[in-house]
Amino acid sequence: MDTTALHGWAAGEAGRPASPDWTIPQHWERYTPEEHATWATLYRRQMALLPGRACAAFVDGMQRLPIEPDRIPNFEALSDVLMRHTGWQVVAVPGLVPDDVFFEHLANRRFPAGQFIRRADQLDYLQEPDVFHDVFGHVPMLLNPVMADFIQAYGVGGLRAQRLGALEMLARVYWYTVEFGLVREDGGLRIFGAGIVSSAAESVFCLDSPSPNRIAFALERVMRTRYRIDDFQQTYFVLDRLEDLLRLAEIDFTPLYERVARLEPLPPDAVLPEDDVITRGDGRYHRAKMTPMA
Template sequence: MNSATGSDDPRDYLLDQGYENYTETDHATWNTLARRQRDILKGRIADQFLDGLDRLGIGEEGIPDFRAMNQRLRAAIGWEVVAVPGLIPDLAFFRLLADRKFPAGFWIRKPEQIDYIEEPDIFHDVFGHVPLIMQPIYADYLEAYGKAGLVAAEHGALKRLARLYWYTVEFGLAQTPQGLRIVGAGIASSPGETVFSLESPSSNRIGFDLARVMRTLYRIDDYQETYFVLDGVEAWPSLDLDRLIPLWKELEAQEDIQPGEIQSEDRVLTNGDGSYHRDKAKSAA
């Protein structure tokens, strides 16, 4: 989710991608990222993600041109990607999603930032997020999320929606017949977290529960201490407002849950040993 301040009208942030302004270095950076990430995602990402990459032509032929990509998106699913300058205010973000428009940064990291950037760039936004939008149930989930966000703003529940987005759209895992697979864009665009999320003994992996997720704090500065696991690649939660509004009121009386904490009622798939974050804290002390 976004956290910038400013106008809540999404039209104030829409830009032309400026495709002709990308340099050879920009395209080469994209190709390096895409090649590396596609290789490391094999056997770890949901098949639907790889199918979306192929159907949209998101590959190693340079930065995608939104005009060409949107022709395929609109024809298949009624969505489009729109260029924005970076993080935009929450309400503008929600309104775009509710209108089946996905906001994406148009700039790409520098070669010296190849392994890490603080603010999401076009590689994270397009390579990480857009392929699954070709999955109808996921596309509908994003639209419903945008509509729920607008209502959450009226009920003081934005932090609940931020946590839901974080633990599903950005850092979600899902059960498949082949085992656990990645569905979150924050993982799918990060080589380190791709491996860590599935294979590290450090983190918890817990069955998805809507109320539990909306109570849980998260880390923005490192790999996650807990990942929530959907029951399937198509098991995105229903965001029925008749259910959400009473749930938000109920959660007001409950304490937040720390990122690495396990609750007695959790469906624990992996009880992590916390070694990664504990060792990192010791080395920083």
């Protein structure tokens, strides 16, 4: 792999900044017209897709934060608004950061956002989270008190899970909520996960495609379920309401880790007899992409 194209922790020692918390200046003034144009293309594409798809909390955050259509947001301006309402701030990092650094930031209500933006030829897929994913996808939800409290609790829980050797199980909870979560709202399903809301293709796939499973969220079930990092999800878990996240923030996960660790992990497309299935997917998308072995 050519690590020169990667950022932050993904680039190895070359991506490590001087600061121990991995923060760097955003240097907003250094973004080029081409980089602002990339933001504008991504922003307008998503804003055309998301009405009727994104949850109310995301829409509210977008309306109240200084996130403009034609330029990459300034992290200081975002933090000024967030601090007044939920006590969060956005800090710039070069890209991915080590898990302990990530959890420490979240535990202290600092959201680490990648400072770089993808190239114009990477609009549809990027293997790392960039400023568009981190700011457009995550930051509007930080203005919601429920999500603000949940993500801080996740940071605290992540530090504990590391000590207990249970990080993989907790990471699945984050993946299937903060990154790829759906919620019931206004008589239908709505998106609140940042990985979906920042993706043009998955914003449509997660709600419209007959391929994936859509299953009511159950904590231990989610903790057992592997996920896709290379393609659309094969299963989406659905909250009855965002406020259910607060209950997760109050749970002692230690006995859950012990219980789930004794069970076999589940593949991303699993459907169990006890699942509350909202939509049973036909798997056609991922099945069509499978190629016979030579």
